[in-house]
Amino acid sequence: MTIFAVLIISCLGFSCMAFAKPKHWKAIPFLSRLRHPGKRVQELMQYSGAILLILAVYTCQLNWGWALGLCFYVGVLSIALFFVSLLISYFENTIKN
Amino acid sequence: MIWLHTWAGLVFCWLLYFMFVTGTLGYLDSELDSWMKPELSAAEEVSLETDLNAAITYLQAHAADAERWFISPANHRDNPQLRVSWRYPRDSEKNNGRELINRGTGEELHHRETAGGQTLYRMHYRLHYLPSGWGFRLVGIFTLAMFIALLTGVVAHRKLFKDFFSFRPQKGKAAWLDMHNLSSIASLPFQLMITYSGLIFAISTWMPFVGVAAYDFDVKSLRADLNEMRGRSSIKAAGENADLVGMDILSQNIEASINDDALVRFIEIKNPNDRNAKIFVNTHLSGPVQEQNKLQFDGRSGKLESSKEQSGALQTRNVFINLHEGLFAGPALRLLYILSGLLGTLMVATGAIYYAQKRKRPAQALSKQQMLVDIVNGGTIIGLPISICVFMMSNRLLAIDLDQRADWEVHSMFLAWLASFVLAAYWVKDTMWKKLSLVLSITLFSVPIVNFFSTNRGLGQSSWQNDTLFVATDIVMLSMAAISLLLWGILSKKEQRQQSPIRSTNAHSAVA
Numbered sequence: 291m292t293i294f295a296v297l298i299i300s301c302l303g304f305s306c307m308a309f310a311k312p313k314h315w316k317a318i319p320f321l322s323r324l325r326h327p328g329k330r331v332q333e334l335m336q337y338s339g340a341i342l343l344i345l346a347v348y349t350c351q352l353n354w355g356w357a358l359g360l361c362f363y364v365g366v367l368s369i370a371l372f373f374v375s376l377l378i379s380y381f382e383n384t385i386k387n
Numbered sequence: 388m389i390w391l392h393t394w395a396g397l398v399f400c401w402l403l404y405f406m407f408v409t410g411t412l413g414y415l416d417s418e419l420d421s422w423m424k425p426e427l428s429a430a431e432e433v434s435l436e437t438d439l440n441a442a443i444t445y446l447q448a449h450a451a452d453a454e455r456w457f458i459s460p461a462n463h464r465d466n467p468q469l470r471v472s473w474r475y476p477r478d479s480e481k482n483n484g485r486e487l488i489n490r491g492t493g494e495e496l497h498h499r500e501t502a503g504g505q506t507l508y509r510m511h512y513r514l515h516y517l518p519s520g521w522g523f524r525l526v527g528i529f530t531l532a533m534f535i536a537l538l539t540g541v542v543a544h545r546k547l548f549k550d551f552f553s554f555r556p557q558k559g560k561a562a563w564l565d566m567h568n569l570s571s572i573a574s575l576p577f578q579l580m581i582t583y584s585g586l587i588f589a590i591s592t593w594m595p596f597v598g599v600a601a602y603d604f605d606v607k608s609l610r611a612d613l614n615e616m617r618g619r620s621s622i623k624a625a626g627e628n629a630d631l632v633g634m635d636i637l638s639q640n641i642e643a644s645i646n647d648d649a650l651v652r653f654i655e656i657k658n659p660n661d662r663n664a665k666i667f668v669n670t671h672l673s674g675p676v677q678e679q680n681k682l683q684f685d686g687r688s689g690k691l692e693s694s695k696e697q698s699g700a701l702q703t704r705n706v707f708i709n710l711h712e713g714l715f716a717g718p719a720l721r722l723l724y725i726l727s728g729l730l731g732t733l734m735v736a737t738g739a740i741y742y743a744q745k746r747k748r749p750a751q752a753l754s755k756q757q758m759l760v761d762i763v764n765g766g767t768i769i770g771l772p773i774s775i776c777v778f779m780m781s782n783r784l785l786a787i788d789l790d791q792r793a794d795w796e797v798h799s800m801f802l803a804w805l806a807s808f809v810l811a812a813y814w815v816k817d818t819m820w821k822k823l824s825l826v827l828s829i830t831l832f833s834v835p836i837v838n839f840f841s842t843n844r845g846l847g848q849s850s851w852q853n854d855t856l857f858v859a860t861d862i863v864m865l866s867m868a869a870i871s872l873l874l875w876g877i878l879s880k881k882e883q884r885q886q887s888p889i890r891s892t893n894a895h896s897a898v899a
Contacts (some may be wrong), residue, residue: 293719308552331433345579346469357676361710364576368730372573379554 292353293362296346300370303342308378310335317382343367389543393742396536399529402766406526407735410511410581410770412504414713414721417464419504422860423782425842426498429856430622435460435642435651439634441490444470444696446659450484451812452625456656457728461490463650463671468496471570500792501782507775512588534582538570539673547572548798563741574730584711587704615634616701625663628807632666632689640689641668644682648673655688657684665692672715672810676706706727753816758781761819762811769823770807776830776864777803821878828871835861 308314310332315321328336346366350359390582396403412419421429438460446456453473459466460763472485487496510513514522551572553566553644569579591598602609641651645668655667664686683692697705711714743760747753753761778800785799807823814822839845849857 304552311550311552313550314552355672355674358715361675361716361720362723364580365720365727368577368727369723370571372569372730375552375554375569375573378552378555382555383557 291348293366295361296349296362296366296380299346300366301374303346304371306335306339306342310339314378317378319381319384336364337385354357362378391535391539391540395743395854396533396540396735396738399601400742401458401763402529403533404732404735404739404767405771406529407496407509407728407732408775409507411725413511414724414728414776415502415717416508417467419507419862420501421467421856423501423503423779424498425783425838425844425857427468427487427496428463428854430469432462433490434638435462436489436635436638438462438469439638439654441469441488441493443631443634444493445486445488445495446471446473449486451660453480453483454479454658456487456659457653458656459653460651463652465652465671465757492708499782499787502796506793506797516801518521523589524592525595527586530582530585530589534577534586537571537575541575544568555818558746560741563737563744566813567737570734570737571798574727574734577727578731578734580707580710581728584707587707588711590704614699622657622663623667624658624661627662628660629664629687630657630660631664631686632684632872637666637684637689640684640691641682642696644668645670659686662687666679672709672862674715675709676702677709677715684745739764739768752844758815760807761815765811765815765819765823766804766808767828770811770819772805772825773807773823773830774800774804774871775883776827778829778832779834780837782838819877821875824871824875824878828868828875831864831868831871834864 309318309321347359350363350366353359354362374385423426439458442456442458442460446453446458450456450473452475454476455474457472457474459470461467461469468487469490470485470487472483474483475481483610487498488494506515512523512526513519514525516524539762547568551569554562554569556562556565558565596604598610599606602612611758641654645651646647649670651668654670655669657665657667666686668684668691682694685688686694713721716724743757745762746757756813778796779794781799785795789795810826811819813821835846838857839847844854846855846858846861848854849861
């Protein structure tokens with residue numbers, strides 16, 4: 291179960307980082323109706339993303355220790371980044387079409 | 388920097404693709420081995436003592452005078468069956484051997500001769516048909532090229548790290564570049580780890596003088612020290628017969644000497660039935676930085692004699708080797724290893740396709756060089772999975788008593804791969820990707836069908852019997868067949884869209 295928790299936290303972290311950029315903010319149907327927040331909120335989202343990714347590594351360390359935990363973390367991070375990017379691309383195309 | 392990235396990547400990309408696909412399948416080598424021996428089911432785990440008793444009884448009966456015995460208890464995915472092997476001295480005329488043992492009867496387990504998953508895994512560093520050692524040397528060069536391509540890629544495309552979420556599937560050629568960038572950034576830590584640790588594997592091949600120079604080029608002294616480190620050199624047979632320790636005492640002593648969560652990987656008995664018999668115990672790894680336990684027991688009393696500590700340098704090397712091989716990984720981490728390997732495969736494939744697409748001009752016919760790149764791309768990227776499916780099917784379809792059956796499984800694989808290149812060449816001018824996708828889908832779909840008709844472990848029976856390995860293999864094959872079919876459908880629609888404006892233009896001109 292921990293691995294799913296780490297995957298969700300990582301996905302949320304990457305999503306925060308992506309939506310900090312106006313280009314990806316516009317991609318999401320319910321967010322695109324709202325005005326992109328100012329620079330301060332943008333920075334806040336980026337930092338939140340980074341904190342979530344640190345939380346993910348902490349969860350891994352807590353559950354598997356540093357040696358095995360880092361292996362899990364790197365693997366999950368790769369999948370989360372790929373998944374979030376594909377999801378954003380899917381939403382972007384849905385809006386365009 | 389960009390030119391170095393392009394050329395270091397392009398020149399070796401097809402071989403890197405082969406290494407990535409077969410290397411990624413290497414994380415499933417034991418599972419593939421089991422799939423290719425459908426006569427056998429994984430043995431239930433019992434006590435170490437039972438396994439040792441069955442193994443020793445067999446070895447005493449069949450190889451009592453061997454110099455070394457090896458026993459792998461059936462307690463792990465790497466050892467689904469109790470396995471024994473034995474070796475005679477080099478100057479002996481007797482043959483070395485290995486067998487899987489049925490614990491119930493104490494006899495050999497019979498199964499078809501097969502190359503198995505191990506052969507497929509070894510291809511990624513031996514390149515199979517090349518003479519011994521040459522494949523390994525070449526792979527070292529390709530790995531270095533990949534490492535250069537990775538580092539130069541990071542420097543050349545550093546702007547991508549500011550926003551690595553971009554993937555624009557509607558942008559034609561740019562979509563290939565986006566997918567290449569996305570898959571490489573997503574799996575960058577894995578790629579760096581796998582190439583750097585791959586280079587460490589080849590360190591003594593390409594830098595042999597570093598070790599020898601430390602011994603003033605005295606190779607004999609270096610070998611003697613290496614043997615000493617492994618704790619093997621000074622153990623010679625005394626030449627007097629003596630009984631081996633009882634397996635009940637030995638198994639108790641082993642279990643008392645290792646951690647509760649540690650499992651015995653294999654036991655080596657040197658000079659069995661001799662007064663100077665020694666027993667070495669190696670345990671499975673439970674993590675990448677775990678030192679591999681090597682315990683030495685006396686062969687007559689079963690008492691622990693020494694537990695070897697590894698040097699710092701050896702431990703550092705072993706961490707990289709362990710990370711590369713992933714033997715410590717459980718099912719979840721193994722899945723992450725496989726997914727990261729697939730991302731690496733995707734990176735190489737999309738890089739190769741992007742190179743070919745970038746140089747195409749819509750109004751111009753393909754040049755000979757462009758056609759050649761397309762044929763090699765199609766034949767490699769789709770042809771290799773087709774050939775692996777044929778490799779698996781040949782395991783089921785070749786006659787059981789065929790001479791050199793295991794070799795013929797591999798020959799079938801490479802013949803199928805050659806046929807894929809011929810098909811790619813035949814279809815290159817129009818719809819190569821679409822038709823090759825359909826061929827891939829059919830071959831993927833054929834694997835569970837052939838398995839169903841040639842064994843009693845088809846999808847129906849294996850689901851009924853909770854045979855996880857066979858159910859999972861069939862489902863993965865059918866899912867990949869569906870994905871290939873989907874790809875074929877997408878490419879067919881794209882082809883129709885491209886043809887319809889041409890048709891309407893022709894119709895307008897005919898009316899005019």
